[in-house]
Amino acid sequence: MDVRRLGLVSYQEAWALQNRLADARRDGLAPDTLILLEHPHTYTIGRSGTRDHVFLTAAELAARGITCLDVDRGGDVTYHGPGQLVGYPIVDLGTAPDVGRYLRTLEDCLIDTLADFGIAAGRLTGYTGVWIGDRKIAAIGVKISQGVTTHGFALNVTTDLSLFTHILPCGIADKGVTSMAVELGRAPALPEVEDAVVAHFSNRFALPGMPAAHVA
DSSP states (O other): OEEEEEEEOOHHHHHHHHHHHHHHHHTTSSOOEEEEEEOSSEEEEOTTOOGGGBOSOHHHHHHHTOEEEEOSSSSSEEEEOTTEEEEEEEOBOOSSOOHHHHHHHHHHHHHHHHHHTTOOOEEETTEEEEEETTEEEEEEEEEEETTEEEEEEEEESSOOGGGGGGBOGGGOSSOEEOOHHHHHTSOOOHHHHHHHHHHHHHHHTTSTTSOOOOOO
């Protein structure tokens, strides 16, 4: 498996890269790949979302330097920005992918990562993602086409949480958001969080029924 740590990349550029890698993976021309990066300020609206869940006008978005895009992942609206670790696994799950198992495995990777930093996180019944009580610390939204995954997860590390106040995060009105920095009372180093994600991704995706990970 290739792991690509790309730093700060625009959402459009990263989306195009995902699609190129997914095509190559389906054609057997590329290995499973985990992309790790940050985005500039961006709101994305998933397939079940609506522009009504973004509370800023086009002019207000432009004034704040925020890009707003409709995308082809599952889920509603979310925020991406600096201080947030975004992961895009481009993984071949086979001809009959178990989508629920894939989502739960992504959640497990992030729960394990947070535990490494002393943060007790888990699931919230009826919701996707990783939670601390009723506050979401990591959002997940994916697409699986012909067995190959795109999109993925967004883990709030030192994210400016005020940017979530301009949207209805994931279309959920009665839940909050949090970050590793808020929970720890300090700002963890993003490269250390990346290292932990890579380690747990490798471990979890070696489970039976999941592709074995050999991280390079």
